[in-house]
Every structure is written in structure tokens, then in C-alpha cells.
Amino acid sequence: MxxxxxxxxxxxxxxxxxxxxxxxxxxxxxxxxxxxxxxxxxxxxxxxxxxxxxxxxYEAREPRVIEMRIENEDDLRTIIYRSAFAKVTIPELGIEIEPAGMSQGYVSTIEGVLEIILDKVGDFCDKECENRIRLAMEGKIKFTLVLEDEFGLSFIKSEKATVKPLILTNSD
The missing domain is CATH 2.20.25 (N-terminal domain of TfIIb)
Structure with missing residues (x-):
């Protein structure tokens, strides 16, 4: 505890x-x-x-990539911590969010992450994009959530999540 x-x-x-x-x-x-x-x-x-x-x-860990395939509504209730340094990618939805200077870390469910994305990209997302995110939030579209964290702080609290080292390049 x-x-x-x-x-x-x-x-x-x-x-x-x-x-x-x-x-x-x-x-x-x-x-x-x-x-x-x-x-x-x-x-x-x-x-x-x-x-x-x-x-x-407060302290860094080894850089890592965490992935989870979201296949049903139970998966949407999975708890995640996205650190302020983590890149969020959902390839099937064409979503890629880079960490920025004033990024904030947050604890949420995967469904909550989709809500945050919808709030933040709403102005830049056409109706089709918005509908696909909403369908994913309802569990009607399967997708993969990828967190790339160069400080190794993010996590997805699920046995379905896989963790592997993040290979940093000179441009990172």
C-alpha cells in the first residue's frame, strides 16, 4: 500500500x-x-x-513502449497513467499525440483517454474522424493504444498490455 x-x-x-x-x-x-x-x-x-x-x-526509469489491443468494453475501463513525457498513438484511428512543453500527466481509463483526445483534437478532426473516435469509445471499433515514454513512467494496468524497451535515436 x-x-x-x-x-x-x-x-x-x-x-x-x-x-x-x-x-x-x-x-x-x-x-x-x-x-x-x-x-x-x-x-x-x-x-x-x-x-x-x-x-x-520525481525520478526516471528506462525508456519503454507499452501497447494494448482494445477489443471490448471491459478493455475500455482499463486504468492507465500517461506521463507528461509520453507520446500517445492509436494507429487505427490515425491519432498521434506528441508530448509538449506544458503537457500534463494524467490517470484515466482508456475510454477517458479517448474523451481527452476528442476534446483536444475536436477542432482539427472532421466528422468522420470524430465518429470513429466515438465508435471506439463505445467498443465498436477495435484498436491499439501505444504509449512511448522516454522516461519509462507511463503504465497500462492490464495483463493484456505488453512492455518493451523504447529505442531512442539521436533525433529523439
Whole structure:
């Protein structure tokens, strides 16, 4: 069983939105069984309500690729952790999401990942693309979820998931 998260940073800062000194920044160190030690950030402004939440690794592991074939509705309920450094690919749906500078890690189900993708790419996705994602969310399209994590922090909590080393090239 994991210990309770420990506060490692706590301070009141100037809010980046409203500029008042009411931005409470709290970072926790949390030791998890699958992802190792994580820094959980929960920052919020007591004045304007702006919030920033994030999950970042405290320590790196070996680069790896995690794949899982999603074949039914039970598979859609599988829990995953996608670190801020992981590339997400679903070849059958033509989806490839690279990590970016302000990417945030998250814990979700595979269905939740599809919802996040739909929210983020909705403006760039035509109706056919959107319909295929929705069919996948309903378990009507089989697909493969691939997480490429150069820090080895992501996981898919399923015996169906396969893990192999990620070979980094000079361009990575």
C-alpha cells in the first residue's frame, strides 16, 4: 500500500491570471506502486479561481513502449497513467499525440483517454474522424493504444498490455 502524499513545497505566490498574491501552490511527493515517485501539483488562486494541476515524475526509469489491443468494453475501463513525457498513438484511428512543453500527466481509463483526445483534437478532426473516435469509445471499433515514454513512467494496468524497451535515436 502506498503512503499518504507528503507536502514538499507550499507557498503563496502572485496569480498569473489576476495578479493578486493569493495563488496557493502546493506540491506533494507521492510514492505509487506502478509509476514510482510522483510530484502532484495542486495550485489555485483564492481570488479568481484559476487552477493548475499536474502530475510529474520525481525520478526516471528506462525508456519503454507499452501497447494494448482494445477489443471490448471491459478493455475500455482499463486504468492507465500517461506521463507528461509520453507520446500517445492509436494507429487505427490515425491519432498521434506528441508530448509538449506544458503537457500534463494524467490517470484515466482508456475510454477517458479517448474523451481527452476528442476534446483536444475536436477542432482539427472532421466528422468522420470524430465518429470513429466515438465508435471506439463505445467498443465498436477495435484498436491499439501505444504509449512511448522516454522516461519509462507511463503504465497500462492490464495483463493484456505488453512492455518493451523504447529505442531512442539521436533525433529523439
Amino acid at each position: 502506498s503512503e499518504e502524499p507528503k507536502v514538499i513545497f507550499e507557498e503563496t505566490l502572485v496569480c498569473p491570471v489576476c495578479k493578486s498574491k493569493t495563488f496557493k501552490a502546493i506540491d506533494y511527493l507521492y510514492d505509487t506502486p506502478h509509476a514510482g515517485k510522483l510530484i502532484l501539483s495542486n495550485w489555485y488562486c483564492e481570488n479568481c479561481g484559476y487552477r493548475f494541476r499536474d502530475v510529474k515524475p
